[in-house]
Amino acid sequence: EPEVTQTPSHQVTQMGQEVILRCVPISNHLYFYWYRQILGQKVEFLVSFYNNEISEKSEIFDDQFSVERPDGSNFTLKIRSTKLEDSAMYFCASSADRDSYGYTFGSGTRLTVV
């Protein structure tokens, strides 16, 4: 069964450093998403991406965050200057089209900011 692949599975970074989380969505999917889950809290929507632009973003997704689809296969989330409160599990997801019910999620990248 096709999968959404996220790398790395765990990343440790120092506060203030830039970090890029990588995702390879399912190849024929058109919609891409990032969600995050801070330990002990709910899974929160960050951003959705379609046709090479952001479709929707949450209040969390401020100027420190950016997304990019640099080639036909990768979808990245960049955090420009990490803060301690950015420590969370980040999930990438993709869906085929507007009529696909629910998304396919990756296994997540655990980001630890120290």
Add this chain to the structure above:
Amino acid sequence: GEDVEQSLFLSVREGDSSVINCTYTDSSSTYLYWYKQEPGAGLQLLTYIFSNMDMKQDQRLTVLLNKKDKHLSLRIADTQTGDSAIYFCAESSGYSSASKIIFGSGTRLSIRP
């Protein structure tokens, strides 16, 4: 704003039915979902229901929706040890199923022998 609430823990005996409950606040919800998360894994879509449906059955899974009370439940028949996981209730109110999803906190289901 939109919110989804569910109890944090549920313990059932192997072979019994599990019922996980959820309430949501957004009256314009169009899609409601149940996701499963096993340790170290991502969020796996288990099933979904449209807001104009009352019930959906899929093998051992039964979803009931009470739109008036904004209450969603997931029943797992003949619960097995492999059903141990965190179950997330979620809703989407967008015009398409590609819209953002609002998740509950997840219910950790544990199975007693």
